[in-house]
Amino acid sequence: KPDGGGEILCYLLRWTVRLCVTLVSLACVVTLYIHSDVVYFIKGAPIRDVSLTSPAQSIYKENSDPQAKDKDMMNNSPELDSIRNSLPAHINNKTLWESGRDPSHIQLQGKKKRLPQAIIFGVKKCGTHALTDMISLHPQVVHAKRYEMHFFEKNTITGRDKKYQMGLEWYREKMPPSYENQITMEKTPAYFISHDAPERIFEMNSSIKLILIVRDPTTRVVSDYLHTKDMHEKMNLKPFEEEILQPNGEVDKWNFVVKPSLYAEHMARWFQVFRHDQILIVDGDKLVSDPLTQITRIEKFLNIEHYVKQENLYWNPEKGFYCMRSQKREWCLSKTKGRPHPEMNPEAMSKLRKFFAPLNDKFYKMVGHNFSWPIA
Template identity: 40%
Template sequence: MAYRFLSSRIVPPSNRLSRRFIFIFTISLSFMYLCYSILFCSGTIMPNQRLEEHHCVRLKNMGSKKLLQKSHYCTISAKARVISDETRAVGLLNLTGNQSKHSAFQKTTQDVLDHKQSNNTNSPKYGNKKLPNALIVGVKKGGTRAVLEFIRIHPDVRALGTEPHFFDRNYDKGLDWYRGLMPRTLDSQITMEKTPSYFVTREAPRRISNMSRETKLIVVVRNPVTRAISDYTQTLSKKPDIPSFEELAFKNRSQGMVDTSWNAIRIGMYILHLENWLQYFRLSQIHFVSGERLITDPAGELGRVQDFLGLKRIITDKHFYFNRTKGFPCLKKPESSSQPRCLGKSKGRTHVQIDQEVIEQLREFYRPFNVKFYEMVGHDFRWD
């Protein structure tokens, strides 16, 4: 239409060359208009996309409040995950009480998102993997698993569930490998792990000090005689053909010569191991948990652990009940679970029966080591 109008008014019909020029000119203008329209539309859409992407990235680096709001601005799938995880959060809210509802919801949501994101490389990841701020370094059969499981219900603690044995068996793999094992944590949370064999490993204090001189250390101690019998009971369950406890504990029982090369005996000589740790750490950096009081007063012991870690006392006596079958405390059943949270079947085994005379001989052996240990830490654990 534009062509006919222009050709009829500007050029004579007989001028074919002029009409061709006008036709080409008209087509060129139309093509330019079409290109301009396409570029204009894409220009209005792309900036909005870039702005939204920038908004998501900015939220990703903000605090925990914004983290939980990220799904509203970014992806519908992330929002759906947070909402669906709310039911699991209710159980933890029941454990942590009214004071910590907000922080408990944050931690539960974070736990589930981390678990799901580990199976989806395209999902965003919250928090960072950091080297631990605190370590449960000992002792074996003292109650370290109970301390770890109890402290993990605190919303400001993230802990590795398995024992990495980094500072005794896997040190050659390097700190980057060790950091990669840790759970993701927010800046306000403490990263923890527990490996009881660290306490008796000669190189462990130096290696941990090289990682950080400010690391907080937790040692769960127990009557060394009871601890040795528990240690032997565990070994016997795996190797039924081992010699008797008395044979392993003494070089010469008639003369009262205890075999200190046997690991079950050596671990209980706490003062010797502690002296090694004090070459690299201040005594104020080490907190000692009583394995006996952990059974009779778990809330009191966990209260002192929370104080030591600089945490608000959220875990209290309302979180525990005593399981008479197992013989130790369990966490009360959260609303989201049909079962209370007790330690595994390997915990609470009935100890092997040991002759009372053997027990008395071992008590005499440990007494001087215990006294020095009490003096060093400034606390009488009353094992004698």
């Protein structure tokens, strides 16, 4: 015990030094703890106290705990919202709260780029873009960012297949990262009319699932013609009737806007390579009028859980067709989609319908389903 002024000063200095040493030691311990988590994160090791459920469990049960929702409301900020929105579906808000951790520490494990397990392979101007957007609402479906890959078919003008020669690893790198229980998908309508695509796709994945969307072949021809005329002015298309009819007045089946509507002819080529149960045919007209039934069929075909509901597909009276709603945003197709067709030459339209009638009947028998298109 100090009893003099000098001793009291020394006593205070000793305790001050001890306190400083203690604080420095505590700071070192905290720094090492934080650093260990950073190393865990960088090296991809599991982060403590973060329990990951399967995507199916969290996707369909994430709203079942109201208390977790209330807690999450307390944990909101623009920065955290941005991080949450970038996380996969199976790392949900309840997991983030209960872990007590900053979500930026969560390592996204198990993701890698995979070759497609499903392909939308046609038909052009039948609703492939809308179909892709709608099925992509499902968290178990991931789609190539580039809507049309054109990997398996040769260029119809030059006959070259530059992309295919790049190899499957190049193709794989163009796919998005996915988890093991997700379906990687791409869409290229040009595959349908390609002579090379069926066998090339089979060589890549003999058990792949293929999705084809079709509509009235006459209506499809008109849509293809108008789309090409609007998007490719340099082609200087002739008037509709001159474009699709030969000089003798018969339909030119090899014209570039008519050829994709030869459904039976192209379908026969695919059935020579793939089993019938590997190909799902979607009614494009029903996708417009009742999209949910068609998306539900695709969910069953892909063997994924039923997720897309009516609230995800809502009617937009201004657009005149269904739009999409996810947990993050709402969107519609571009103004070039679903636009009304002007009146076309009646004689040319009549000849088209007559030309396609027997081909429609052949297609019905081939796929075992009757559509609403004329057959006589």
